[in-house]
Amino acid sequence: DFSIDGTLSFTGSSINAFPTLFLQNNPLASLVDIFNGKVTINKDGLFEAESLALGDQSVGEAVILAGQTEVTINSSLITSASHIFLTPSTPVSGNLYVGQLLPARGFKVKLSEPNLSDVKFNWLIIQSKEASN
16 A cells, blocks of 8 residues: 555555546647557547446336327436437337436436337437536
């Protein structure tokens, strides 16, 4: 274990800095490379990865039952700055759209008209940068 002024410490395989750990904050730095290129972040903030895994509050599947026109998706991540992307996985008559954001609770997905069959769809929540500041 090693500590400097109580603001930077190395313990086992951990590095901790208080209040913020900076990586590559020198203006000449151009890239952070993690796991030999599997994850990179360039100086402009472009994040690249071989794959991305999201939790069940950020991505999921849902169904609007035949004859119904809406369903509520629960997610504590919803804010007024959330962007929600929908992709139908079964045929749909009319339009499938985000009807209402319910901050900290979820969102409603609606159909413009009732369908004769269940409408299955995938959803994805992306937060704008402003929402995380």
